[in-house]
Amino acid sequence: MSILQRIRQKIIDKDYYISSHAEDEMFDDALEREDVENVILRGIIERKLITDIRGTRYRIEGFSLRGERVHVICRFRENSTLVIITTYVVMEEK
Numbered sequence: 001m002s003i004l005q006r007i008r009q010k011i012i013d014k015d016y017y018i019s020s021h022a023e024d025e026m027f028d029d030a031l032e033r034e035d036v037e038n039v040i041l042r043g044i045i046e047r048k049l050i051t052d053i054r055g056t057r058y059r060i061e062g063f064s065l066r067g068e069r070v071h072v073i074c075r076f077r078e079n080s081t082l083v084i085i086t087t088y089v090v091m092e093e094k
Contacts, residue, residue: 022084
């Protein structure tokens with residue numbers, strides 16, 4: 001099973017945790033839990049971030065239910081729990 005499949009299965013099983021930081025960012029960008037789930041279930045791993053001593057993080061890019069481009073950054077804890085670290089609407093460069 002690929003990493004993306006493992007992440008998606010955690011979302012399908014509702015076996016994940018959204019950090020308080022991610023909740024704050026979701027509120028700021030008017031994102032709901034369903035938007036985050038949609039990004040993960042339909043998006044792609046856009047970048048693998050390996051420099052964090054706490055573990056590899058994955059930046060998943062996809063779209064909110066309103067069609068906004070969104071990044072979700074997540075990682076697995078040592079106990080296999082999926083943690084949504086942060087999420088944000090990607091601002092288009094001018």
